Amino acid sequence: NAGVTQTPKFRVLKTGQSMTLLCAQDMNHEYMYWYRQDPGMGLRLIHYSVGEGTTAKGEVPDGYNVSRLKKQNFLLGLESAAPSQTSVYFCASKERRGIIGEKLFFGSGTQLSVL
Amino acid sequence: RKEVEQDPGPFNVPEGATVAFNCTYSNSASQSFFWYRQDCRKEPKLLMSVYSSGNEDGRFTAQLNRASQYISLLIRDSKLSDSATYLCVVWMDSSYKLIFGSGTRLLVRP
Numbered sequence: 001n002a003g004v005t006q007t008p009k010f011r012v013l014k015t016g017q018s019m020t021l022l023c024a025q026d027m028n029h030e031y032m033y034w035y036r037q038d039p040g041m042g043l044r045l046i047h048y049s050v051g052e053g054t055t056a057k058g059e060v061p062d063g064y065n066v067s068r069l070k071k072q073n074f075l076l077g078l079e080s081a082a083p084s085q086t087s088v089y090f091c092a093s094k095e096r097r098g099i100i101g102e103k104l105f106f107g108s109g110t111q112l113s114v115l
Numbered sequence: 116r117k118e119v120e121q122d123p124g125p126f127n128v129p130e131g132a133t134v135a136f137n138c139t140y141s142n143s144a145s146q147s148f149f150w151y152r153q154d155c156r157k158e159p160k161l162l163m164s165v166y167s168s169g170n171e172d173g174r175f176t177a178q179l180n181r182a183s184q185y186i187s188l189l190i191r192d193s194k195l196s197d198s199a200t201y202l203c204v205v206w207m208d209s210s211y212k213l214i215f216g217s218g219t220r221l222l223v224r225p
Contacts, residue, residue, distance in 0.1 A: 031211060040123065042202065042217030043159070050211050058212065090158055094213075103149075104213055106158035 002026055006091050006107035013081040013114045021076040021110050023091030029105070030096040032074040033058075034066065036087040043090065049074055050096075081114045088112075116141055119205050121216035129224055132193045136219045138203030139185045147206040148179055148186045152199045153218065159202055162188075193223045 004025045013019055023032065030051050035043040035058075045058030049068040063085060065077045074093075078085060091107040121138045128134050140148075148165035163170065165177040165186050176189040190197055203216035 033213070035215070040217060042121075043215040045212060045214070048212060056211075088156070092213075103161050103164075104151075104159075106160070108158055109156070111156075 004091060004093055004105050004107040006089075006110050008110060009108065010111045011113070013078075013112065015082060015114060017081050017114075018077070018079050019081065019112075020078075021089055021091070021112075023074045023076070023093075023107055025072055025074075025093040025105070027093065027095075027105065028071070029093035030071075031094045032068065033092045033094075033104070034064075034074065034076045035090045035092065036060065036085075037090060038087050046076065046089075083114045086112060086114045117216075118142060118214045119203055119216040121203050121219045123217060123219060125220040125222050127222045127224060128193055130193055130195060132223075133189065133191045134193060134221065135187055135189045136201055136203075136221075137185055137187050138216050138219075139183075140203075140205045140214075141184070142205070142207065143181075143184060145184075145205045145207050148177075149204040149206070149213075150175075150177060150186075150188050151202040151204055151215075153202055154199050159215075162201070190221075193221075195223050195225065197221060198223045 033048040034046040047066040049055045052071040089110045092104040150162040151159040152162045153159040169178045174191045178187045200218040202218045
């Protein structure tokens with residue numbers, strides 16, 4: 001039982017390049033989230049999904065796209081990376097309505113640098 | 116106005132001290148509240164949920180004031196290992212979203 005796994009852990013891109021971050025969870029969670037964290041800004045929600053095949057925008061969705069084709073995977077795409085997207089990205093998942101409340105299970109993060 | 120606001124700190128306290136953090140939220144429809152702890156460059160981890168009646172877990176006590184729309188976290192007998200950033204988190208069933216505050220940094224010195 002691995003929990004939430006993010007890949008890659010580190011990546012350096014040039015401006016204009018594209019990439020996809022993968023988040024996989026093996027807990028059969030309905031809800032999945034992508035956050036970015038910048039110094040002094042806390043975690044800001046990029047996109048989220050409340051079930052397979054559904055996605056929705058969070059606070060800072062511009063420049064990102066997501067897909068949830070399978071329940072266990074939530075992909076975050078950058079079509080044309082910009083330096084402003086340099087950040088640490090966290091994926092998280094939670095039960096639809098958990099016995100343990102609304103606890104989020106986090107991946108270990110992806111450090112992305114865009115030059 | 117941010118949905119969830121926290122004093123960024125840092126709070127610099129000696130070992131053994133008692134320290135308290137507050138967090139305010141703007142949406143009165145917010146339904147659940149939590150404190151997460153985050154160590155440098157690591158993923159956040161749930162510290163405790165915050166219940167309407169207040170709750171305690173060892174040295175940690177959380178309180179909720181719905182009328183004034185704030186929650187608090189009290190840490191007694193601070194340890195060096197308590198040094199971290201503490202994130203206030205709010206959940207609303209209607210939006211399926213967990214909204215994070217920007218965090219309060221705590222430094223506990225010997």
